[in-house]
Structure formats: structure tokens, C-alpha cells
Amino acid sequence: GAVVSQHPSRVICKSGTSVKIECRSLDFQATTMFWYRQFPKKSLMLMATSNEGSKATYEQGVEKDKFLINHASLTLSTLTVTSAHPEDSSFYICSARDSETQYFGPGTRLLVL
Amino acid sequence: GESVGLHLPTLSVQEGDNSIINCAYSNSASDYFIWYKQESGKGPQFIIDIRSNMDKRQGQRVTVLLNKTVKHLSLQIAATQPGDSAVYFCAERTGGFKTIFGAGTRLFVKA
Numbered sequence: 001g002a003v004v005s006q007h008p009s010r011v012i013c014k015s016g017t018s019v020k021i022e023c024r025s026l027d028f029q030a031t032t033m034f035w036y037r038q039f040p041k042k043s044l045m046l047m048a049t050s051n052e053g054s055k056a057t058y059e060q061g062v063e064k065d066k067f068l069i070n071h072a073s074l075t076l077s078t079l080t081v082t083s084a085h086p087e088d089s090s091f092y093i094c095s096a097r098d099s100e101t102q103y104f105g106p107g108t109r110l111l112v113l
Numbered sequence: 114g115e116s117v118g119l120h121l122p123t124l125s126v127q128e129g130d131n132s133i134i135n136c137a138y139s140n141s142a143s144d145y146f147i148w149y150k151q152e153s154g155k156g157p158q159f160i161i162d163i164r165s166n167m168d169k170r171q172g173q174r175v176t177v178l179l180n181k182t183v184k185h186l187s188l189q190i191a192a193t194q195p196g197d198s199a200v201y202f203c204a205e206r207t208g209g210f211k212t213i214f215g216a217g218t219r220l221f222v223k224a
Contacts, residue, residue: 004156032210043202044157044214093156097210104149104156 003027003103004096010109013084020080021108023094029074030096035067038091038107050077084112125221132190134218136203139184143205147212148177148188150199157202157214160188190220198222 003026013019023033032051036044048069050056056069068080077096081088093107126132138146144165149157163170163177163186170177176189186203203215 034210034212036214043216046211046213049211091154095212102210102212104158106156107154109154 004030004094004105006092006094006105006108008108009106010111012111012113015085015112016083018080018082019084019110019112020078021092021094021110023077023079023096023105025075025096025098025103028096028098030077030098031074032097033071033077034095034097034102035069035077035079036093036095038093040091044093047079081110084110086112088112122216123219123221125223126193128193128195128222128224130193132188132193132197132220132222134188134190134201134203134220136186136188136215137184138186138203138205138215140205140207141181141184143207145206146177146179146186147204147206148175148186149202149204149214150197151202151217152199160201193220193222195222195224 005024007022011019034049035047037047038044046059047062048056048058050069050071052071052074058064071077089112091107091109094105095102147162148160150160151157161172161175161177163179168179174191178187200217200219202217204212206212
């Protein structure tokens, strides 16, 4: 079946630095990718929807200048957490869709010290 | 706004028993519903789905029931096994592929 990968799987960074997370669709072209955020013992919250070659659409309350999303190709989307703070520590999960199905990545654990 | 919620945050069952996980949704325009399983530190795993023109769908050991009248969704797991222990999320879509997740239920299976 279709696979979505994320890199890195976990990252620790200092407060004030920026962190980039990659999401790749491995055997299909993803016209749309989604980024979710999940706090411990909580549900997945949709952050943004990105379409290849266009600007991402952010959900209400998500700062677009804080969470930069780039979807430059049909197989790669990146999420950059800029000037990270401890409250940005979370589990970030991407999802990619082909024409019929949505597939989820394994997630990236971000810890900001 | 859209919201999908669950009645029970945790569920503990004996191995071999059947499990029922419930979910309430509020958007009557949702036309597609999905159940996901999430193990610790991993992404959601698709279990089963159902479209709004159906009220029941069966898979291997799992059954999803949809009651549009009361906006209720349930996941039934037959002969629950220790490997079924995880957090289960219901999710809904309205039109496109924007998937909204419910709060989640943690299932504990006692051996």
C-alpha cells in the first residue's frame, strides 16, 4: 500500500531555533498534503492543508508565519517551525492523499528546550 | 463549527470479549466517516470507513455502525485481542479530504 514517510522521526532543539520537518509520499503523487499537531493524550488537530504549487490554507488559530509550509513537488511537503518555543513541543503528523485515499505518516516528535 | 466527540475516554475489556467504541458528531453535512487506530508514538492507522448512504459496514473483526438520525457512530471489535490495545479515533469529512478527528478512546485489553 501507499506509504508516507516523515523525517526526522524525533528532534530536540533549543528555544528560538527553527526546525524543518519533511513529509514524503513514497509511491504515489500527492496533490494535497495535510499537517496535524497532536499534544499528549489529545486528538489530532488539523493545522493546514497544502496543495502542490500553491499557498497552504491554515486552520483558524494557526499562525502561518510561525508554521511555514512548502509543497514544492507532488511527493514532498515541509513544515518549518520558526523560532520554536517549548509550547511548540508536540507530535506533528502529516498526511497525503491521492485521488481516492488519505494516508498518514508516522509522525515527528518535536521537543523544544 | 464542526466537531466530532466521543462518549467514553477509556474502555477496558477482557481478552476475547467484544468492544464497542462510540462517537458523536455534530456536522450533519458530513458524508464520510472513518475509524483510526493509533498506537503510542505512531501515526493513525486506517481501520474501516463508511459513507453516509450506509448504516453498517463490516470488515475483518470490525463493524462500523452509523446512525444519522442521532449523529452517532460506533466501532465494534469482535473477540478483542491484546494487540487491539490503542487509542481509537473517529473522524469525519464533509465534501473534500479535510479530515476532522474526534477526541479519542483508549482501549485497554486485559489478558
